[in-house]
Amino acid sequence: MRLSSGTIRMIIPAASLAVLLVAVFYMQPRAMSYTGLNLLFNLAVPIALATIAQMLIMAVNDLDLSMGTFVSFTACVTATFLQSSPALGVLILLGAVAAYALMGIVIYVRQLPSIVVTLGMSFVWGGLAVLMLPSPGGEAPGWARWLMTSKPPYVPMAIVASIVIAVLTHLLVMRSSFGVLIRGVGGNARSVERAGWSVVGVRAAAYGLAGFFGVLSGIALVGLTTAADANIALRYTLLSIAGVILGGGEFVGGRISPIGAVIGALTLTLAGSFLSFMRISPDWQIGAQGAILIVVLALRLLLNRLEKRENNR
């Protein structure tokens, strides 16, 4: 039986995660337990949510460089307003989602490059976060803390959450008509428009949904850390982009995979632990992380060639 390139595209992220996991278990048998798995993966949950948010933006051929500061901002809202006066907190977070939708509209209507707009917005989010929490602090709402530290039977919270996120977003993006529209706008906006859909509406919805997942990421992060800090999630911008690409997504063409994105986020987190268990000196760690990315991307390049050959046949 010959595997189609589509299947291979799905298998590569899963296989790289499995290989890393086996390596980690080999080096640190202690990780092969309920608490061990939870410790390995619980910080991957907010990254997975941010990756999904980034994936939705990338689905419409854009790139969000403000993801890290946005998640930091929502984390600060969660640790301050959402905790002390929940109604106001929800209102602010809804406003943030609306701002994202608006950003999607402005980028489309004014034909602006998304990279420039989101880079600008990253300073806005960062500034607002510093205004709210000039020095680190705040407190996680009880329910967020409870949710992130709950201990379901047999399977640790981190794994349950990752599976729930993957399945829900898969249904939303790959199985619903709304998901088809989003991917359609990324693939060929003109044909979507000719079919009578409003591209601007779809893009606003995609951005709004990305904002929503960004908010969830901030809440999950604060649930884990118990408090926030205006710079808490700056790394998420690059991690989320890398997660999408690792998981089999593409920068253009509306080619995305929610399950792959979640796996990509888990792989990136695990790669960090792997390098730390290897006792690689920090000077080399960034390089080693980069090397892992390059290896996976090289596999992808190979895959693209394979696809081309299939299509030419």
Added chain:
Amino acid sequence: MTIKKMLLASIAIVCVAAPLSVSAETADKKIALSNNYAGNSWRQAMLTSWDKITKEAVSNGVVAAADAFTTAENQATEQAAQIQNLILQGYDAIVINAASPTALNGAVKEACDAGMVVVSFDGIVTEPCAWRIAVDFKAMGESQIEYLAKKMPEGGNLLEVRGLAGVSVDDEIHAGIQAGVEKNPQFKIVGSVNGDWAQDVAQRAVAGILPSLPEIKAVVTQGGDGYGAAQAFAAANRPIPTIVMGNREDELLWWKQQKDANGYETMSVSIAPGVSTLAFWVAQQILDGKDVKKDLVVPFLRIDQDNLEANLEKTEKGGVANVEYSLEDAQKVIGAAM
């Protein structure tokens, strides 16, 4: 119980406990250092001190291992993941220089729940189950104004060079400087810039604000920014005010040159990077079963006109004036907090 009896009792306890405390129960314990940043001279000196003191302790059989881990990027989320990895690796204690006082609390709590001792220093964490070795940064800021008040009783205009915005250390030193100015109203802060604890940033920032400022009598700083400030004044052809230094080698060297050339007077204050070794001994003492208060205070390292040469000699090129702590120093600090 009368005070006399209490004294007698404590002497008795000391007599009984002292012979047992020599490298006692910690020979099989493993201590890890979790560090968030290694990109400046202070942090490099901190890691070197850790390496030097812990290597000795390991070879003497005081502890089984004392490994240092630095995150690749200065981010709280990454350090939280690192701490969780250290839990998995089965360390008995973690010594932390934290990227954020609050954002690591979740991971620190996990470590405490796993039965580990967590000692934070310099960049401390607020989680109640951890120990904190804090520097009184506020007093450090205030001491600068006190020095200036003695040196120039008539007062004058001050320029404040601050650190990295949004970091708690910057807030605290700034609060100390402000408290000092309130007590000594003859001083007035006429300008304030962020120098990010880096000479090049400080130089640019000071150069930018200088044209708009009146005559400056003194510059209060946070460390790592005094040399840059001096360069900015020199480039603008303005008289060089009294610039408080921060123990960096380039700052001390510049001070020495000025002192030799024209009798320039100032002082220099910062914390010694060797505070990491103090944290190591505190962790060792806690593992040894000693009763240690959760909050300890470490003195800062001050250099004055008369001991400048001696300190400069001991400071490595491109480094920071440093002190390494011994087990006895740690016991003194622990005792002082009791």
